[in-house]
Amino acid sequence: MSKKSKEIVSYVVAGAAIVILPILLLNYFAERRREMFHRHVSEDHKVCRERSEKDSRDAVWCDEIRKTASLAFSEAESAGNLSPVLLIVQPFLFMLFISIYNLRKQLDELKKNINA
Numbered sequence: 001m002s003k004k005s006k007e008i009v010s011y012v013v014a015g016a017a018i019v020i021l022p023i024l025l026l027n028y029f030a031e032r033r034r035e036m037f038h039r040h041v042s043e044d045h046k047v048c049r050e051r052s053e054k055d056s057r058d059a060v061w062c063d064e065i066r067k068t069a070s071l072a073f074s075e076a077e078s079a080g081n082l083s084p085v086l087l088i089v090q091p092f093l094f095m096l097f098i099s100i101y102n103l104r105k106q107l108d109e110l111k112k113n114i115n116a
Contacts, residue, residue: 011098018093022086030077041069 001009048062 010101014097014101015094018097019090022090023083026082026086034077037073038070041066041073044069 045062045066048065049059051057052059052062
């Protein structure tokens, strides 16, 4: 494989990594956050139901609290969407990678010229 082909392949791989990796990481952490929230809400709902049964109270409020918490979480999560920010930052990351790669290449050439 020629030197130019290797450069093109490295640019394509870097571009794919810069675009795909942050999206995957954001989705992973968002899913973990949702799982954790639902687990905590389910635990709180269970405790609320147990206490309402123990106190001989109506458990309707437990369901209302659960629905309200879920609604508030989904609204807060949709308001904090990082996808537009990520789309703006990704080209700059790619340009930064290309700049660093080109500087490295120029440094290697300069070392060769100095040693020659």
